[in-house]
Amino acid sequence: LAKTTQPISMDSYEGQEVNITCSHNNIATNDYITWYQQFPSQGPRFIIQGYKTKVTNEVASLFIPADRKSSTLSLPRVSLSDTAVYYCLVGGANGGFKTIFGAGTRLFVKA
């Protein structure tokens, strides 16, 4: 299983773009990169997933360089409600149930 490394915490201000980088040096060929978001007193929820290059949805963008040893979650124009913990995971499509959530990145958005 590929382990991931993320910053423990980040601060931002409303309206700014926030980029959270995740390192996964041992990512396997069939691994995907998935990000979850967790608000206080709630379970995590899936926000975005990608394999390579760039993925964008209504919540975020995910940038993955060619070597796939890292990835960057980009949140455009954050608001106070984006204050949460963000988890980066890597996992395969060819079986194997385990995912490692790690400690995540605590993002605090200030007014």
Added chain:
Amino acid sequence: DVKVTQSSRYLVKRTGEKVFLECVQDMDHENMFWYRQDPGLGLRLIYFSYDVKMKEKGDIPEGYSVSREKKERFSLILESASTNQTSMYLCASSPSGRAVDEQYFGPGTRLTVT
């Protein structure tokens, strides 16, 4: 929308008690998971089940057992609760056993063992 519900949001139990945490999902998912979450440690997998009556240990199974008698229900059992099991417990389900599949989480049960 997938819904994963947990029987209690908050629970207080005494040391040595047998504790049951219940989880129900309504999307006919094959896989269900139990995690515990502690400050600074993220989520750690306790057990998971890939089919009715089937289970596998996760990273920290000691002191816990599980039961899955029906597809939609997955129970976590603390045979004899101890204070170091005070934690947030999260249940999740996913359509299949692939690590790439999205997991759907319940709201969590905050258990305090005194």
